[in-house]
Structures are given as C-alpha cells and as structure tokens.
Amino acid sequence: MPSAYADIRVEQEGGVARLVLDAPARRNALTVEMAQAMVRACDDLDADPSVGAVVVCGAGEYFCAGGDRPTLAAVGEDPADPERYDGMGDIYRAFARVGELRAPTIAAIRGGAVGAGMNLAMATDVRIAARDAKLASGFIPIGLHPGGGHGVLLGRTGAREAAAALMLFGERVSGERFAELGMAWAAVDAADVEDVAMTLAARPGADPDLARRTAASMRMELGPPAMTWAAALQLERPEQMWSMRRKAQGGS
Template identity: 45%
Template sequence: MTSDNTVDGPPEAPILTDYADGVAQLTLNNPRRKNAITLEMAASIGDFCTRVENDPAIGAVVIRAAGAYFCSGADTRDLASSSADPASPAAVRRTSAVYSAFVRVGMLPVPTISRVVGGAVGAGLNLAMATDLMVVTPDARLESGFLARGIHPGGGHLALLGRAVGWSATIAMATCGVALTGEQAVTRGLAHLAAAEPELDARIAELTAPAAADPELTRRIMNSARLELGPPAVSWSSALEIERGVQMWSMARKGEGAWSSRGPGR
C-alpha cells in the first residue's frame, strides 16, 4: 500500500484534503460561517470523491471540520439567491450541486466517518448522515433545522433520518424541532460513538486502521454491503449469492498455506 502524505490546498482554502497511510481526510475550512457549504466547497467535495474512487490505495475516509462547529448547512447566501426563483435552472443547479456532493460521499467505495463537534444542522446533518459512521462529542447538537428556516427539507433529509432513527424520531426532528445531543444520537443509532473531543482522533484512528491496512478487501466488502443493505435491502438468499463469489476471491487471495496455525507453508 502506498502513501503520499500530501495535503492539498492552501490553509485558507475552503476545503482541505489529506492523503496518508491509506486514509483520505477532507476538512471543511469555513469556520467563520460555521463551515456552511458553498458551491465552491461542494465542487471540491466532488473532486475529493473522484480521487478516492480512483485511488485503490485509499481504504477509509474521514470528513471533519475546522473550528468548533461541524457544519451549519448550505450557505444562506446561496439559499437566498435560489429563493428568488426556486424553479429557475440556476437555482436548481445550485441546490443540486450541494446535494450531489453529499450523495457522492454516501456512495464512496470505502467506509466513511464524519467527525462531528459542536453541531450539524440541515444540509450539514445531511453530510454527516451521508457517511457510514458518525463520531460525535457528547454535547454536539444534531438538528434538522429546515422547519426553523421556513423551508421543506431537501437532499433526501427525511430518508436519511428515517433509515437511522425510524419514523417517530424523524417526525420529531423534522416537524417538532427536536434536537439530539451526541450522546442521544448514539442511543438512537444516528451516531456510532461519542467521545470527548481530545479523544476523537484516536477513536477514529482505531476505526480506520483495519480498513486502511487492506483497501482492496475493504472496497469489496463495502460494495457487497451497499448491494445487500441498500436501501433497498435484499433478501438473505440474494445476499448469499452476492457474497459467494467475493468470498471465493478472498480465500484464493489468502491461499491454503495461510490457514496453518504454524504459518504459511507449515
């Protein structure tokens, strides 16, 4: 496995990327606006996803943010421009660009982890939910936020919430203004784990290490997981067939001798 240990973009760039030891990291770098997602940032997220897709040495992705707040959603200046004529081609392009970036994250061929501190709201929560695992601080605030802004949820927000927390909690968050703390999010199944911020990076490193150590196998497992779990999920018998050929490939790669307790060839 190769590692280029590179950081792309000057420190003032709105998106920073880093590639090292089989892990690709993307940092939202717009802390003065609580890392609100601009069109430029959305385009950079798409570029990052393209690199991850095309680099077989990458086995895991971490999405994080500069400053004390993960993401406050789409940039309100873009939302204001779109509200002038929401059905116009320009408005549709703006909203589609932001949400398409999140879909790209959600379809990456490796496990993805969002590192959420402070909070995530609206499209910012969409970005966190697009990842496979959300790692949060106990006091982080996760909220839908669309109703509070007087607009309908977008970007598949209700579907993302629903698959994580179910009908009741989705309705509570989307229509009743209920927010979850990081600890509550773990209890509800929205987040994977909660830890104090100084501990987050170590916990994330524990999660990414196995995937980064064998990117080829990781990517094949992730492909099967997306096929089997969906949405929509497939039947048990279909899952058996999806896994059969890939497991045979992994066994051939391992080889007969590797199963010996005394080591290969013994």
C-alpha cells in the same frame, strides 16, 4: 491527488484519508463552489487505490452548519433560475457523492451538524459524535422544507420515531442522545472525536481493496431497499471466494 480544493482539504495517513470541510469562519456551511470541490475530492479519493477509509470532518469547532445562508437566500429569490437550480443540485450532489465513496466512511462530528450538515453526516457509513455536539434537522424552524433526501438519510439509520422528531418537529439532540438513538456509533469527548474516528478507520484502511469490496456488498445488501437473505448469499459469494483465494496465495 490534488492538494487544493475550494474550502475542502484532503489529507492522508497510510490508507486513511481525511476529507476536511475547511471554512471554519462560516462553520463549514456549504456553498456551491465548496460542494463542487467536495465532489472533485471524492472522485480523486476513489481514483486512489491506496485509500481504504475516509474520515469526513470539519475544520475549527463545528462539523457543518448546513447550506450557506446567503447561497440559500439567493436561490429563494428565483428558484427556477437554471443556474441557481443547478447550484442547489450541486449541493445535494456533494453529500450523495460522499455516500458513494468506494471506501468505508466515517463522519467525525464536533460542535454540531444542522440541515445539509446532517445530510452529509448521515451519508457516511458510521458517525462518531462529540457528547456535547448539537444535531438538528433545522429546516422547519427556519421555514424551509427539507431537501437532499433528508428523510431517507435519517430513517435508514435511526428509528422512524427519531427521524420524525427531528424532521417534522424540529427537535435537537446532543451527540450523546444521537448515539443512544442508534444514529451514531459512539459519543465521546469532543477532543477525542477525530482520534476515535481515525483509529476505527485504520482497520479498513489497512486493506483498501478488501474494504472497498466489503463496503459495496454491505451497502447493496442493506439498501434502502434491503436485499433478501437469499440474494445476499449470492452477492457475497464471489467476493468471499476472491478473498479466500487471495489469502491462500499469500495476500492479506
């Protein structure tokens, strides 16, 4: 696996990889080059069968401050310019690609997540947030329409009421409140965020093949759109049969 990407760092401990946003001077705000590197890093993680879980986190004291302001300003000067239009597509693609990772994913959120940073956090399967982290949609307060499928990402995890408060009314919440709203699995002390995420990730990381198959089933079942129970019964059957045969033959 390549060790160097633009403002992205990948580390691995056993079956768990850490995808680190590594631009702390700008609070890990996403540039086009950083987004492109994130996509390449995800491709490499998927190509490595030893990876059973991925923890997404930010270097320094902040998870992700959204899109890089100079990048967004340049796009605003001529949004129809093909290069700038494609550049925004690359930023959207970055969090979509994290959401497509074959292994189960966890966002470890310290400091805060705003705008595209919220999209990135919500693209993962599970979130662990610092109690004092600040979470915000952040688009309307700075005069921008949300992008990247923001409403779907907020609404598929939390209640519509919470999604509307964040997206339409510019509300900001703490990590503790974020967890109370059901948009994060747990809120913990900032110093413990990544340790808690790595401990959680160690379980699927111990059996990458099973973890990837189970993640694929769950995501297809829950959607959006969600499957019917009858469809889920048929979807799960071959994978469960595979796991039973593997166990009988002395596998995990």
